[in-house]
Amino acid sequence: MARRLPRKDVVIIGLGWTGSILALELSRTGLDVVAIERGPWRDTATDFNIGTAADELRYAVRHDIFLRPKQETLTMRNNSSQTALPIRKWGSFLPGNGVGGAGVHWNGQTWRFLPDDFRIRSHMIERYGAGILPESNHIQDWPISYEELEPYYDKFEYVAGISGKAGNIKGEIQTGGNPFEGARARDYPTPPMTQGHAQDLFGRAATGLGLHPFPRPSANISVAYTNPYGCSMAPCTYCGFCERFGCANYSKASPQTCVLPALIREPTFEARTECEVTKVNLSNDGKMATGVTYVDADGQLWEQPADLVLVCAYSLFNVRLLLLSGIGKPYDHAKDEGVVGRNYAYQTGSGSTAYFEDAKFNPFAAAGSLGVALDDFNSDNFDHGAQGFVGGASITSAHTNGRPILYHPTPPGTPSWGGAWKIAVRDTYQRVTNVSAQGSVMSYRNNYLDLDPTYKDPLGRPLLRMTFDYQDNERRMANWMAERCDEIAKAMGAKATQVNRLTGPWSVVPYQSTHNTGGAIMGRDPKTSVLNRYLQSWDVANVFVMGASAFPQNAGYNPTGTVGALTFWACEAILKYLKSPGSLVQP
Amino acid sequence: MSPQPDGYHHPRITRRSLLATAALLITTAGVHARVVTKVLPWHPNEAHPVMPVVPGGYLFFTAIEAAAVDAIVGRLIPTDELGPGARDAGVTTFIDRQLTGPYGGHDWLYMQGPFSDKPLPTQGLQSPLTPRQQYRLGLAALHAYCMAAYGNRGFVELGPDEQDKLLAGMEKGEVSLPNFSSKMLFGAIHTNTMEGYFADPIYGGNRDMAGWKLVGFPGVRYDFRDVMERPNQAYTLPPVSMQGRPAWGAR
Numbered sequence: 049m050a051r052r053l054p055r056k057d058v059v060i061i062g063l064g065w066t067g068s069i070l071a072l073e074l075s076r077t078g079l080d081v082v083a084i085e086r087g088p089w090r091d092t093a094t095d096f097n098i099g100t101a102a103d104e105l106r107y108a109v110r111h112d113i114f115l116r117p118k119q120e121t122l123t124m125r126n127n128s129s130q131t132a133l134p135i136r137k138w139g140s141f142l143p144g145n146g147v148g149g150a151g152v153h154w155n156g157q158t159w160r161f162l163p164d165d166f167r168i169r170s171h172m173i174e175r176y177g178a179g180i181l182p183e184s185n186h187i188q189d190w191p192i193s194y195e196e197l198e199p200y201y202d203k204f205e206y207v208a209g210i211s212g213k214a215g216n217i218k219g220e221i222q223t224g225g226n227p228f229e230g231a232r233a234r235d236y237p238t239p240p241m242t243q244g245h246a247q248d249l250f251g252r253a254a255t256g257l258g259l260h261p262f263p264r265p266s267a268n269i270s271v272a273y274t275n276p277y278g279c280s281m282a283p284c285t286y287c288g289f290c291e292r293f294g295c296a297n298y299s300k301a302s303p304q305t306c307v308l309p310a311l312i313r314e315p316t317f318e319a320r321t322e323c324e325v326t327k328v329n330l331s332n333d334g335k336m337a338t339g340v341t342y343v344d345a346d347g348q349l350w351e352q353p354a355d356l357v358l359v360c361a362y363s364l365f366n367v368r369l370l371l372l373s374g375i376g377k378p379y380d381h382a383k384d385e386g387v388v389g390r391n392y393a394y395q396t397g398s399g400s401t402a403y404f405e406d407a408k409f410n411p412f413a414a415a416g417s418l419g420v421a422l423d424d425f426n427s428d429n430f431d432h433g434a435q436g437f438v439g440g441a442s443i444t445s446a447h448t449n450g451r452p453i454l455y456h457p458t459p460p461g462t463p464s465w466g467g468a469w470k471i472a473v474r475d476t477y478q479r480v481t482n483v484s485a486q487g488s489v490m491s492y493r494n495n496y497l498d499l500d501p502t503y504k505d506p507l508g509r510p511l512l513r514m515t516f517d518y519q520d521n522e523r524r525m526a527n528w529m530a531e532r533c534d535e536i537a538k539a540m541g542a543k544a545t546q547v548n549r550l551t552g553p554w555s556v557v558p559y560q561s562t563h564n565t566g567g568a569i570m571g572r573d574p575k576t577s578v579l580n581r582y583l584q585s586w587d588v589a590n591v592f593v594m595g596a597s598a599f600p601q602n603a604g605y606n607p608t609g610t611v612g613a614l615t616f617w618a619c620e621a622i623l624k625y626l627k628s629p630g631s632l633v634q635p
Numbered sequence: 636m637s638p639q640p641d642g643y644h645h646p647r648i649t650r651r652s653l654l655a656t657a658a659l660l661i662t663t664a665g666v667h668a669r670v671v672t673k674v675l676p677w678h679p680n681e682a683h684p685v686m687p688v689v690p691g692g693y694l695f696f697t698a699i700e701a702a703a704v705d706a707i708v709g710r711l712i713p714t715d716e717l718g719p720g721a722r723d724a725g726v727t728t729f730i731d732r733q734l735t736g737p738y739g740g741h742d743w744l745y746m747q748g749p750f751s752d753k754p755l756p757t758q759g760l761q762s763p764l765t766p767r768q769q770y771r772l773g774l775a776a777l778h779a780y781c782m783a784a785y786g787n788r789g790f791v792e793l794g795p796d797e798q799d800k801l802l803a804g805m806e807k808g809e810v811s812l813p814n815f816s817s818k819m820l821f822g823a824i825h826t827n828t829m830e831g832y833f834a835d836p837i838y839g840g841n842r843d844m845a846g847w848k849l850v851g852f853p854g855v856r857y858d859f860r861d862v863m864e865r866p867n868q869a870y871t872l873p874p875v876s877m878q879g880r881p882a883w884g885a886r
Contacts, residue, residue: 091675091677093677100683100877102857103835105830118743118744118746124757125758133761137741137759137760242864244863244866245867283860286860287856289857313673318672320671410862410870412862413862413863413870452850453830456850465802466799467715473849477851504747553757554757555756555757557759
């Protein structure tokens with residue numbers, strides 16, 4: 049039996065980026081807010097201490113600060129004819145755990161999606177006809193426009209201190225920025241990072257090819273900065289320990305650097321850590337949430353009643369919690385009906401590896417978001433008519449790190465051990481760089497999330513089951529992008545290049561991307577979405593669900609910028625809801 | 636009002652939770668564990684360092700196992716004119732200590748059954764065998780195989796060319812060890828050898844930062860703004876580990 053606790057105004061499930069921002073904004077209005085987080089409290093001085101943070105084995109290889117699969121994982125298969133098996137060890141993606149969530153160990157690339165991304169279905173049909181859309185797709189327009197979201201992108205960028213160069217301020221194209229971006233009200237809060245030798249070569253080569261390179265927007269910030277919450281950050285030192293690590297320098301935007309120091313001072317806020325929410329409790333008619341049930345580190349069950357429930361876990365676990373709580377109709381693949389678990393999408397990776405005769409790229413002097421990118425082949429910035437696929441990619445030259453356990457490249461054909469391997473490792477480390485395409489993934493009937501019939505977590509609850517593979521549209525897009533990358537790599541002066549195509553079925557083994565999107569998507573129609581345009585559940589009006597689970601399909605960018613913007617957008621709606629409870633959109 | 640939840644047990648008391656709770660007041664309704672409010676739940680100088688490995692002896696391997704691992708890692712990354720290989724960089728000690736920790740038992744991984752005997756390659760790790768079991772069973776199988784195939788000689792007694800040929804066969808899975816996958820054994824040792832050769836020396840391998848010197852990785856200096864100012868220039872300072880450098884004196 050769960051013991052019942054006194055009521056709170058707001059319960060927040062998960063204290064990462066979205067949970068901490070909402071906690072701060074809502075506590076500041078005087079509301080009683082409790083955040084329930086299943087991992088430990090983490091902070092810079094204790095957990096990402098400069099004396100312990102730069103440890104590749106501990107963090108990058110043994111996954112010290114990630115969610116441990118023993119606590120929760122998911123099962124996977126490539127299509128519904130197969131039997132899903134548990135992801136016993138993380139590979140393709142790395143969910144976070146603990147206070148700060150994946151906002152602790154991200155690389156920090158902080159993009160805005162392009163205006164066309166938000167109405168991709170309508171836009172593609174208008175320009176190319178319905179025939180361009182791939183078979184069995186579930187591509188949907190977002191229920192919000194870029195222009196509506198712009199002020200909230202701005203808010204998140206200024207909270208996170210993002211370093212970049214504007215390409216379009218109020219419609220005026222800015223030299224050195226991304227000319228394809230949507231109009232923004234003002235420039236980034238801090239100037240772009242310093243770039244390395246590979247980025248210099250890439251920038252010159254791309255310009256020579258008539259393309260439009262620019263420094264990519266970075267949450268590893270270039271100069272000291274104090275954000276609107278009064279939280280201060282220090283300049284990045286290009287230490288090369290970003291993704292998979294917490295930052296010891298207070299240089300990478302995270303809940304720890306940008307939100308928690310302000311949040312903890314709010315007298316009406318409290319966090320309970322190492323407590324896992326097992327379900328959102330509903331009223332008898334299922335139309336209102338009454339609070340949550342959670343289990344503490346001792347296995348004791350507690351019931352936390354609340355007027356408002358904000359689901360702020362990692363996207364995949366948001367979807368699982370909705371399924372376990374009975375909020376929204378589960379997606380049924382066989383009938384192509386229902387919504388929770390529908391429109392799961394991911395990210396493609398392809399490109400070209402460039403080997404140079406004589407270069408010193410110094411890959412260890414790097415940062416997670418260091419890089420020069422171009423958007424000439426993203427979204428609908430190029431003519432898709434001749435290509436016959438939907439979507440695009442951001443193409444980037446970057447070095448995020450030179451940590452040698454996982455990064456000791458060798459040319460194709462090198463043996464994997466022995467004296468010849470040793471020579472190749474020594475000779476290649478400084479002379480290789482990549483041109484990479486991070487591409488969009490559309491949504492399809494065949495890619496979805498539901499509950500696994502066999503495998504359970506330690507509490508006996510079914511694991512989430514992921515059914516996913518790259519579809520023909522994504523393969524053609526990614527492989528076309530790989531050729532564009534190779535053209536640039538050759539123009540950079542590489543003596544040899546290797547084209548990295550998207551081949552074979554999606555595998556959980558090699559790391560690819562922690563950009564898992566969809567499953568609890570926002571939309572205009574309750575038949576094809578879980579949330580309305582304010583991230584409010586269509587079915588349970590006092591439940592709001594944050595995160596990339598709301599994306600109808602994924603764009604050719606990292607998701608966090610859009611996740612942050614949606615959080616501030618939803619926050620305004622939540623404040624409106626509190627004044628006048630009820631559904632904010634009538635279907 | 637909710638009932639007062641009495642009989643609530645303190646969670647497992649660790650130094651960390653003790654410090655955290657010490658900074659806090661009892662809060663709502665007597666819930667007094669892991670509640671964070673008004674102050675950040677940590678004290679100055681609280682950090683979570685790893686325990687440095689002290690070389691000498693083996694905690695998991697038997698003498699026979701250690702000799703075989705020594706010989707294998709010495710072939711995977713040989714000592715040559717480029718510098719020390721894995722054996723001379725302490726990789727066997729690294730693997731031994733890793734196997735005694737949470738990694739050796741797959742303690743953090745999802746190890747609930749059922750285990751499929753026909754997993755798809757895309758589904759990754761699906762074996763119920765922990766690294767400790769892989770080494771114990773795999774090395775015994777390798778020993779038995781060598782004794783039978785090479786006239787009563789163990790792996791350590793083979794010549795370097797014989798060892799290389801056998802390892803190449805194991806890598807491809809072409810060698811049939813008795814009741815154990817040669818590919819799995821090779822994969823475990825190869826992966827752990829790369830880890831030990833390139834991990835911070837605090838874990839027992841990468842002695843004198845031999846792996847880092849091979850590629851030119853400067854280690855944990857944590858500030859390369861000077862490098863960014865001089866693109867395409869050689870980096871000339873020696874590497875630094877979490878315990879400093881030998882020139883700084885013993886740690």
